[in-house]
Amino acid sequence: MLETLLDDPPLWLAPALLSADEADRLLHHLDRVLAWERPTLRLYGREHPIPRRQLWMGDPEARYRYSGRVFAPSPWEPAISALRRRLEARLADAGIATGFNSVLLNRYADGEERMGWHSDDELELGPDPVIAAVSLGAERPLRFRWRHREGPAFNVWLPHGSLLVMGPGVQARLQHALLPRRLPGLRISLTFRRVLAERSPDR
Template sequence: MIDYRPVGGAMLLAEPLVVRFDALLGEPAAGRALERLDRELDWQRPRLRLYGREHPIPRRQVWMGDTEARYRYSGSDFSPETWHPEASRLRDAVIARLAAAGIRADFNSVLLNRYAGGEERMGWHGDDEPELGPDPLVAAVSLGAERPLRFRWKKRDGEAFNAWLPHDSLLLMGPGVQRRLQHALLPRRIPGLRISLTFRRIIP
């Protein structure tokens, strides 16, 4: 298993493209964004249906975006909340950082996940809902406690790997990633609050 530890920005995969950029906002802006999002959002713990049974998700979340960015996930429909100023600022910073790397992006929505500590988690999945199109570009910002996002190949034809995501980092998952890989935030004995913002474009 490959363990990509942060040493500045790094290309983790070339095909399909997975890249980590560090120091997206810089301090004190990144710390301020974490504090405001934690304090000012109406964090929710919806119940999702899995294998015929309903379960509360093991974290808290907010779905946010443009009015038309409705999303269906695990049998539930989500209507977006209005953009929070910090989330909007982060979206613009992500688009600018990607543009500087020669990557064009246009996001109209974001899923924010709040992990109170290392025991809260996200199971194996791909961001491959029909609303995202066949090969979406997905960009994830991490604020707070550093944790690894684990990847595995759907056809098990490659080695699984961890992408460690420090505070104020940006992970780009390019076209083909959601089709070919799954990812998860597995439980770890890592203390501290972490908020992730996963930007994407919903196709109405």
């Protein structure tokens, strides 16, 4: 069952998409078998390593351009491909159309590793993307703030095995961040999305 956190724009949470045992197995499997990377991003003319490890995965055409780099996806890992099918079926039952062709995986070794303020609004994702985030490992809050100060900032705590769905309009009206906290434990997030076939110029 999806719990509605916001109606406009739509934001939903399923605290237990996966059972504790399923989430444990998937967390340890992905931590062990994936070739985690720490890419650099160019900011103000300098290269900076990101404060986490990540991996872009998906269909061969699911490429996107960000901060002067073109990210080409790794092939689907079988356990993640199975999770995608399960996730799409769950969302279809709730009347949410997806068609995910890619996933960004982020690995946070502890609470000091982080993700800064942003919206997933790359042109390749289209004007109103649906993005579904599965969280594994240490529970941390995803912080949201309104772009035009429509209301107060708020936290959404993401338990082990949970699903957060950001519906149409969320990326246009809200930003989100995983801010550093003094919390121990490994966390892996998987954000499923659909990259459009059209290529767009660098932002």
